[in-house]
Amino acid sequence: MLLVLESWYPFGGRGHTQEHFGNEVITGLAEKYGKTPAQIILRWHIQDGYITIPGSSNPDHIRENFDIFDFELTDADMESIRALDRQERYENW
Numbered sequence: 001m002l003l004v005l006e007s008w009y010p011f012g013g014r015g016h017t018q019e020h021f022g023n024e025v026i027t028g029l030a031e032k033y034g035k036t037p038a039q040i041i042l043r044w045h046i047q048d049g050y051i052t053i054p055g056s057s058n059p060d061h062i063r064e065n066f067d068i069f070d071f072e073l074t075d076a077d078m079e080s081i082r083a084l085d086r087q088e089r090y091e092n093w
């Protein structure tokens with residue numbers, strides 16, 4: 001049996017996005033790959049095998065969020081994002 005996790009709130013959810021888009025690890029990788037912080041975050045999810053569900057009502061952002069299949073993060077870059085985990089929850093259902 002294969003279980004695949006769904007990642008809702010991939011940017012931390014509304015009210016938290018700038019914190020993640022402005023993170024220096026994320027902005028450094030965005031500069032390295034010539035992508036936006038949002039694309040780096042989404043690519044990390046997809047490359048690690050998660051389904052990711054970003055929310056957007058902006059057509060430019062929606063297009064941008066699909067444009068993540070023409071580059072690959074290195075293992076070290078994947079790990080540098082994984083190391084940002086703070087065991088923090090934004091919602092408590």
Ligand SMILES: NC(=O)c1ccc[n+]([C@@H]2O[C@H](COP(=O)([O-])OP(=O)(O)OC[C@H]3O[C@@H](n4cnc5c(N)ncnc54)[C@H](OP(=O)(O)O)[C@@H]3O)[C@@H](O)[C@H]2O)c1
Pocket residue numbers: 008009010011012013014015017038039053054055056057058060061062064065
């Ligand atoms: N079923 C559940 O249990 C559950 C739980 C949590 C969330 N959800 C759903 O999951 C989805 C995602 O949640 P969310 O929308 O709250 O959080 P999110 O995807 O983490 O963040 C959405 C925010 O990011 C912005 N954004 C999206 N793409 C961007 C880009 N390329 N550049 C800059 N900003 C960008 C959006 O603004 P713009 O609109 O301006 O692009 C919006 O403010 C929603 O559909 C939500 O309803 C479901």
